[in-house]
Amino acid sequence: MTVLAQGARGARSEDVRRGNLSTLLRYVHVHGPTARSRLTAVLGLNRSTIGDLTGELVAAGLVREEPGRAERVHDRSSSSGGRPSYVVTPESERVQVLAVDVGVTHLTVARIGLGGAVLSRIDRSYRRGARRQRDVTATIGKIGAALLAEVESGAVLIGAGVAVPGMVRRRDGQVRQAPNLGWKDAPVGAELARALGLPVWVGNDADLGIRAEHVRGAAAGVDDAVYLSGHSGIGAGIIAGGLPLGGRAGYAGEVGHTVINPGGLPCHCGSQGCWETECGEERLFELAGRPLGGGLAGVREVAAAAVGGEPVARAAIEHVASWLGRGTANVVNALNPEVVILGGALEEVFGVAGATVLAEFEVTALAAPQEQVRIVTPHLGPDSTLVGAAELAFEALLSEPLLELGRRTAS
Amino acid sequence: MTVLAQGARGARSEDVRRGNLSTLLRYVHVHGPTARSRLTAVLGLNRSTIGDLTGELVAAGLVREEPGRAERVHDRSSSSGGRPSYVVTPESERVQVLAVDVGVTHLTVARIGLGGAVLSRIDRSYRRGARRQRDVTATIGKIGAALLAEVESGAVLIGAGVAVPGMVRRRDGQVRQAPNLGWKDAPVGAELARALGLPVWVGNDADLGIRAEHVRGAAAGVDDAVYLSGHSGIGAGIIAGGLPLGGRAGYAGEVGHTVINPGGLPCHCGSQGCWETECGEERLFELAGRPLGGGLAGVREVAAAAVGGEPVARAAIEHVASWLGRGTANVVNALNPEVVILGGALEEVFGVAGATVLAEFEVTALAAPQEQVRIVTPHLGPDSTLVGAAELAFEALLSEPLLELGRRTAS
Numbered sequence: 001m002t003v004l005a006q007g008a009r010g011a012r013s014e015d016v017r018r019g020n021l022s023t024l025l026r027y028v029h030v031h032g033p034t035a036r037s038r039l040t041a042v043l044g045l046n047r048s049t050i051g052d053l054t055g056e057l058v059a060a061g062l063v064r065e066e067p068g069r070a071e072r073v074h075d076r077s078s079s080s081g082g083r084p085s086y087v088v089t090p091e092s093e094r095v096q097v098l099a100v101d102v103g104v105t106h107l108t109v110a111r112i113g114l115g116g117a118v119l120s121r122i123d124r125s126y127r128r129g130a131r132r133q134r135d136v137t138a139t140i141g142k143i144g145a146a147l148l149a150e151v152e153s154g155a156v157l158i159g160a161g162v163a164v165p166g167m168v169r170r171r172d173g174q175v176r177q178a179p180n181l182g183w184k185d186a187p188v189g190a191e192l193a194r195a196l197g198l199p200v201w202v203g204n205d206a207d208l209g210i211r212a213e214h215v216r217g218a219a220a221g222v223d224d225a226v227y228l229s230g231h232s233g234i235g236a237g238i239i240a241g242g243l244p245l246g247g248r249a250g251y252a253g254e255v256g257h258t259v260i261n262p263g264g265l266p267c268h269c270g271s272q273g274c275w276e277t278e279c280g281e282e283r284l285f286e287l288a289g290r291p292l293g294g295g296l297a298g299v300r301e302v303a304a305a306a307v308g309g310e311p312v313a314r315a316a317i318e319h320v321a322s323w324l325g326r327g328t329a330n331v332v333n334a335l336n337p338e339v340v341i342l343g344g345a346l347e348e349v350f351g352v353a354g355a356t357v358l359a360e361f362e363v364t365a366l367a368a369p370q371e372q373v374r375i376v377t378p379h380l381g382p383d384s385t386l387v388g389a390a391e392l393a394f395e396a397l398l399s400e401p402l403l404e405l406g407r408r409t410a411s
Numbered sequence: 412m413t414v415l416a417q418g419a420r421g422a423r424s425e426d427v428r429r430g431n432l433s434t435l436l437r438y439v440h441v442h443g444p445t446a447r448s449r450l451t452a453v454l455g456l457n458r459s460t461i462g463d464l465t466g467e468l469v470a471a472g473l474v475r476e477e478p479g480r481a482e483r484v485h486d487r488s489s490s491s492g493g494r495p496s497y498v499v500t501p502e503s504e505r506v507q508v509l510a511v512d513v514g515v516t517h518l519t520v521a522r523i524g525l526g527g528a529v530l531s532r533i534d535r536s537y538r539r540g541a542r543r544q545r546d547v548t549a550t551i552g553k554i555g556a557a558l559l560a561e562v563e564s565g566a567v568l569i570g571a572g573v574a575v576p577g578m579v580r581r582r583d584g585q586v587r588q589a590p591n592l593g594w595k596d597a598p599v600g601a602e603l604a605r606a607l608g609l610p611v612w613v614g615n616d617a618d619l620g621i622r623a624e625h626v627r628g629a630a631a632g633v634d635d636a637v638y639l640s641g642h643s644g645i646g647a648g649i650i651a652g653g654l655p656l657g658g659r660a661g662y663a664g665e666v667g668h669t670v671i672n673p674g675g676l677p678c679h680c681g682s683q684g685c686w687e688t689e690c691g692e693e694r695l696f697e698l699a700g701r702p703l704g705g706g707l708a709g710v711r712e713v714a715a716a717a718v719g720g721e722p723v724a725r726a727a728i729e730h731v732a733s734w735l736g737r738g739t740a741n742v743v744n745a746l747n748p749e750v751v752i753l754g755g756a757l758e759e760v761f762g763v764a765g766a767t768v769l770a771e772f773e774v775t776a777l778a779a780p781q782e783q784v785r786i787v788t789p790h791l792g793p794d795s796t797l798v799g800a801a802e803l804a805f806e807a808l809l810s811e812p813l814l815e816l817g818r819r820t821a822s
Contacts, residue, residue: 013424167779176779224659236745240656240663247651247747248635251780258741259775261673271740271775329682330669334647334745336658364670364682368578368587369662 017053018400020045024053024088026398028063029115030215033089035068054088060405061156062095062114062397063088090115095405096151097393098144098160098198101205101386102136104128104180104232105295109143111150112390114397116216120147121386128232128293133175133186141195148196156408159199161393162192163208163385165231170250173202179268180232201392205229206253208388209343209378210237211244215391217341217379224337227384228255228328230345231296233276236331237388256280260327275330278323281345287316296382299345303352321353325360328375332361336369339376343384347377428464429811431456435464437809439474439501440526441626446479448496465499471816472567473506473525473808474499501526506816507562508804509555509571509609512616512797513547515539515591515643516706520554522561523801525808527627531558532797539643539704544586544597552606559607567819570610572804573603574619574796576642581661584613590679591643612803616640617664619799620754620789621648622655626802628752628790635748638795639666639739641756642707644687647742648799667691671738686741689734692756698727707793710756714763732764736771739786743772747780750787754795758788 023043028034034042040050057063065086092113101108105128110121122143144160151157166178173189193200203211210219210227219225219239227237234256238245246252256276257269264273265283277283281299285292288302289312305313328340342350350357362370378384397404434454439445451461468474476497503524512519516539521532533554555571562568577589584600604611614622621630621638630636630650638648645667649656657663667687668680675684676694688694692710696703699713700723716724739751753761761768773781789795808815 013427016424016427167777177777224663240651240658241654243652243654245651245656245746247780248749248783249747249779251777251783252635252651252745252747254744254747254777254780257744257777258669259737260670262671262737263674269777326670326673333665333668334663335656336660336663336665338659366578366588366662366665366668366680368660369658369665372659372662 018402020049021053021056021401022399024050025057025062025090025401028088028090029394029398032115033087035085035087036065037085039088054086057088057401060402061091062401062405063090065089092117092119093152094155095158095397096155097158097390098147098196099386099390099393100140100144100160100162100192101389102140102162102164102181103205103295104165105293105297107136107139107143108386109140109147110386110390111147112387114394116387116390120150122147128295131181133181133183133188134191136181137188137191137195140192144196156405157198158397158404158408159201159393160192160196161208161389161391162188162200162202163205163389164188164202165205165229165233165235167251167254168202168204170203170246173200175202176251199396201395203389203392204235204237204250204253205231205385206235206237206343207244207246207250208237208392209384210239210341210388211391212380212384212386212388213341213378214239216387217384218376219339219341222338224335225339225341226331226335226337227341227343227378228331228346229343229385230279230281230299230347230349232281233257234280234327234346238335238337240335255327255331258327258330260323260330275323275327279320279327284316284320284345284349287319288313296345296348299348303348307352317349317353318356321349321356322360324349325357325362326364328357329361329364329370332365332369332373337373339374341376341378341384343378344382350375350377429813431460432464432467432812433810435461435499436468436473436501436812439499440805440809443526444498444500446496446498447476450499465497468499468812471813472502473812473816474501476500503528504530504563505566506569506808507566508569508801509558509607510797510801510804511551511555511571511573511603512800513551513573513575513592514616514706515576516704516708518547518550518554519797520551520558521797521801522558523798525805527798527801531561533558536708539706542592544592544594544599545602547592548599548602548606551603555607567816568609569808569815569819570612570804571603571607572619572800572802573599573611573613574616574800575599575613576616576640576644576646578662578665579613579615581657584611586613587662610807612806614800614803615646615648615661615664616642616796617646617648617754618655618657618661619648619803620795621650621752621799622802623791623795623797623799624752624789625650627798628795629787630750630752633749635746636750636752637742637746637748638752638754638789639742639757640754640796641690641692641758641760643692644668645691645738645757649746649748651746666738666742669738669741671734671741686734686738690731690738695727695731695756695760698730699724707756707759710759714759718763728760728764729767732760732767733771735760736768736773737775739768740772740775740781743776743780743784748784750785752787752789752795754789755793761786761788 095114175186206229223242236253261273265277267274506525617640634653647664672684676688678685
């Protein structure tokens with residue numbers, strides 16, 4: 001099904017080895033400690049090739065090898081019974097990234113090791129309201145410095161991954177527009193790179209949510225999946241054919257700003273009747289008679305009140321749930337995913353009014369894509385985005401293990 | 412940016428050679444006769460490797476080599492002036508496919524050679540109305556047999572590609588639903604394979620439209636593009652990150668059935684206020700006071716009347732144009748494409764009411780994705796879909812040239 005990438009270059013044998021190093025490192029990063037015999041089977045390479053590749057990664061300090069202990073690994077080609085196999089383990093303490101999740105009402109900064117282990121983290125909460133981007137950057141710089149001070153000597157910091165609820169230019173981490181933070185053309189990538197003294201990659205929160213859920217969550221092993229992130233507005237992170245869908249510059253997924261009710265409410269984007277005007281947190285608060293800007297905690301309060309029988313809260317939840325079902329059907333008709341993950345506020349709405357979501361979904365979605373999709377909640381809970389930010393920061397290393405490590409240790 | 416495809420296998424050196432054969436054949440299929448020296452430069456392989464690869468393809472009868480005549484190719488590394496380079500040319504007469512475009516009001520069957528040359532074609536027109544799938548299949552079988560009778564001995568028929576305006580299951584070419592044809596769960600792939608005695612691949616018309624425009628049309632060299640096909644309903648063919656977006660089973664792109672006007676008209680899909688209820692051909696005919704089912708010819712008549720000053724036709728065109736702009740903005744906000752191609756009836760509407768389309772688009776699309784997109788008409792005109800059907804049929808050969816050719820000549 002591959003369509004020609006014009007000007008595609010031929011491949012060379014030396015590329016193969018680099019590709020195999022990447023595949024092996026990525027495998028243990030995702031799956032954790034893995035017996036060499038299993039790597040041989042899974043990667044379809046012979047025993048000595050796996051031994052050579054592992055040796056290179058050990059020498060680079062990216063993985064370590066230990067004799068298998070807890071389990072004895074059976075090799076099918078051998079009839080001599082079980083024999084121990086070396087287990088390849090990612091060097092979580094030695095190879096780390098900083099992961100940052102910038103929300104409208106929260107900020108999380110964490111140190112995450114190769115393999116995905118959260119080594120330490122700091123969480124802050126805020127009331128909603130415009131926060132100056134330079135203040136947020138400075139705060140991240142300070143928290144980041146505190147976390148970096150904990151890193152033992154000899155460890156390598158690959159870089160920082162940052163999640164922001166807005167449209168991010170992939171090339172340089174410029175936040176083009178983050179309406180719920182009140183940011184426009186904010187040089188988040190450049191400022192954080194200076195403040196932290198690290199390479200910084202910035203991504204959209206929903207894009208990073210689906211990335212994490214795809215690597216190690218509700219969409220693991222799935223090639224077509226959508227993460228709908230409900231934080232103030234609504235954004236979609238999309239995996240299509242096994243790859244992230246970013247669009248030309250990384251702005252794809254602004255499904256919260258697809259018109260679904262043209263005679264409806266004005267949207268802060270300048271249009272009218274966007275999906276998030278009916279289905280976003282602020283609409284819920286308004287209908288429930290709550291103060292705006294309550295964030296995830298506020299949504300949980302309304303959901304609890306609805307369950308407790310408060311009619312206004314129930315009506316507000318039902319309204320949002322109905323539009324959630326309709327808009328989810330639009331996404332399913334357009335993209336034919338196998339999984340749709342409802343994250344953030346949407347998870348709360350789905351939890352207390354799932355029947356309404358599904359009823360509206362069922363009348364709007366076409367039969368064929370409908371019968372193929374599961375609507376679920378995130379396996380990584382509220383950490384999908386944070387974990388995704390770490391995955392973003394690990395990506396260069398995972399793609400070109402020795403090249404990228406050389407860059408980082410030389411600097 | 413690659414996310415792990417779980418269970419990805421390692422690559423081996425022998426794969427590299429097969430990949431390079433594929434890359435070379437695909438290059439001359441798309442670009443036509445190409446000097447060897449140019450292939451060396453473009454593919455980034457050395458001269459002797461290109462010579463070996465070309466030799467294998469010549470021996471298989473897929474390309475031929477001729478001394479460069481019209482132009483003398485200059486080799487930059489040589490200071491001895493120009494020297495002739497062999498030109499590698501696809502064997503269009505020897506390697507062919509059958510391409511079929513099934514429309515609501517038309518049927519086209521063509522013989523297309525490697526490199527994209529249309530060798531012969533037969534076109535039929537119909538009035539709109541339910542056409543039994545078995546009758547259509549029988550007609551294609553007869554026309555196909557007539558075209559196949561022209562094929563000279565020694566030529567190889569790779570298979571047939573078929574475009575249908577409906578949801579097609581990728582796996583077996585089953586048409587799950589083609590509402591405008593009145594088909595449901597129609598075994599088009601299986602029946603045509605029997606009737607033609609060839610391997611048959613079936614695809615959605617919009618998917619094949621974008622495929623053709625991506626390979627050799629308005630989206631050539633573009634990694635993120637959408638083809639909006641207006642034939643009775645509206646469907647989208649999507650290229651994301653250089654690859655076709657099909658979704659889990661190939662049903663993606665049903666943007667005509669995304670709700671955009673929830674209080675609006677009932678849709679034949681069972682939902683209400685779908686985009687195509689406001690923007691499809693039938694809505695245009697209804698508003699213009701024309702009989703339904705006029706197809707592309709009918710749309711052209713209304714467009715001409717609007718240009719000629721007929722108020723009812725003008726109002727009908729303006730209505731559809733306005734919803735076309737709004738829905739196109741939804742697609743652009745969701746996918747951040749570089750190019751949106753308006754095909755079929757939409758091309759006609761855009762031609763006479765482009766200003767209305769763009770005005771509505773501009774107020775609905777977000778600034779960042781808006782500034783990156785071009786809205787254009789197909790370079791291949793009404794043949795995008797037919798050419799895409801041929802590309803679909805060539806795909807197996809282009810991916811695995813020697814393997815697939817061996818299969819076809821052995822059978």
